[in-house]
Amino acid sequence: MTILVTGSAGFIGFHVARRLLERGEAVAGLDNLNAYYDPSLKAARLAILEAHGTYRHARLDLADREGVAALFAEAKPQAVIHLAAQAGVRYSLENPHAYGESNLVGFLNVLEGCRAAAACNLVYASTSSVYGANGKLPFSVHEAATHPITLYAATKLANEAMAHAYAHLFGIPCTGLRFFTVYGPWGRPDMSPIKFLSAILDGRPIEVYGQGRMQRDFTYVDDIVDGVVAALDRPAQVDPAWDPLRPDPATSGVAPWRVLNLGAGRPVELMRYIQVFEETLGKRAILEMLPMQPGDVTNTEAAVAATRAALGYEPKVSIEEGVGRFVAWYRDYYGR
Numbered sequence: 001m002t003i004l005v006t007g008s009a010g011f012i013g014f015h016v017a018r019r020l021l022e023r024g025e026a027v028a029g030l031d032n033l034n035a036y037y038d039p040s041l042k043a044a045r046l047a048i049l050e051a052h053g054t055y056r057h058a059r060l061d062l063a064d065r066e067g068v069a070a071l072f073a074e075a076k077p078q079a080v081i082h083l084a085a086q087a088g089v090r091y092s093l094e095n096p097h098a099y100g101e102s103n104l105v106g107f108l109n110v111l112e113g114c115r116a117a118a119a120c121n122l123v124y125a126s127t128s129s130v131y132g133a134n135g136k137l138p139f140s141v142h143e144a145a146t147h148p149i150t151l152y153a154a155t156k157l158a159n160e161a162m163a164h165a166y167a168h169l170f171g172i173p174c175t176g177l178r179f180f181t182v183y184g185p186w187g188r189p190d191m192s193p194i195k196f197l198s199a200i201l202d203g204r205p206i207e208v209y210g211q212g213r214m215q216r217d218f219t220y221v222d223d224i225v226d227g228v229v230a231a232l233d234r235p236a237q238v239d240p241a242w243d244p245l246r247p248d249p250a251t252s253g254v255a256p257w258r259v260l261n262l263g264a265g266r267p268v269e270l271m272r273y274i275q276v277f278e279e280t281l282g283k284r285a286i287l288e289m290l291p292m293q294p295g296d297v298t299n300t301e302a303a304v305a306a307t308r309a310a311l312g313y314e315p316k317v318s319i320e321e322g323v324g325r326f327v328a329w330y331r332d333y334y335g336r
Helices: 011-022 039-050 065-075 096-117 151-170 192-202 221-233 270-281 305-311 319-334
Strands: 002-006 026-030 055-058 079-082 122-127 174-179 205-208 257-262 286-289
Touching: 002 011, 002 065, 011 026, 011 039, 011 221, 026 039, 026 065, 039 055, 055 065, 065 096, 079 096, 079 221, 096 122, 096 151, 122 151, 122 221, 151 174, 151 257, 174 221, 192 205, 192 270, 192 319, 205 270, 221 257, 221 305, 257 305, 270 319
Parallel strands: 002 026, 002 079, 026 055, 079 122, 122 174, 174 257, 205 286
Antiparallel strands: none
């Protein structure tokens, strides 16, 4: 079976593609290797994937309609894991059009590719940010997500609706996975782990937003990969119990479609998160306490019972173990 993984040189896409290759799958990767962050990190990830004989890469922009269509026609994937997107909540305030091109036009091109290639299963990345102004914790897929507070979240919510339409019209099984604050080796430089770790090592202040009172459901990347691969292996189906008079936002009675949370289900206060870095490094952090930033929410926590029931999902890695693994990778990769 050939599996198309978009964003294969990205943080999560790299880990997913490597897991699939290690279990013997053929992987067609798509990534445009753009300069949103250091392309050398993406190139290093890609070199690991290309060492596998069953990996082949297409350097391609998702918004390139003809290029994406040609890739689907050539690769003929039997399944698609769509992880490429313009990431970053705060960056969406600076460059909104990048999100329209990648997350909306690009996602439509992927859906059309699945339709043309008759791909049997689509698994795609959504985000916990879709819960937006909802303050009811833990965040449940069975509660309607109707009030996103950033453009990034709005594009991902639109992806979920677009996927439902294509699942209904063309029978493409679609699973949207709402990721919660993913961290781990090979992570992006614009994310908090590398920012915090490099600041502590350099003796620079860490910018601590929300006065450090925020909580996040930090989820180690290997646990995320477990969920993604499980969704690949267990395609979405029409929900026979779905009631159109009381519609469940997480499933569908007219389409093989669902949305699921992928989180640890164990929220950690930001100050405890920083403390784990301090304990791992044996060095205190310098803290610069700042107010909340636009688009941030105070707390996130994933309700994962539905994911456990659907996929057998069971996150295993604690924040202490995960940060330890991340620090070990960082020191090795960056020679620090």
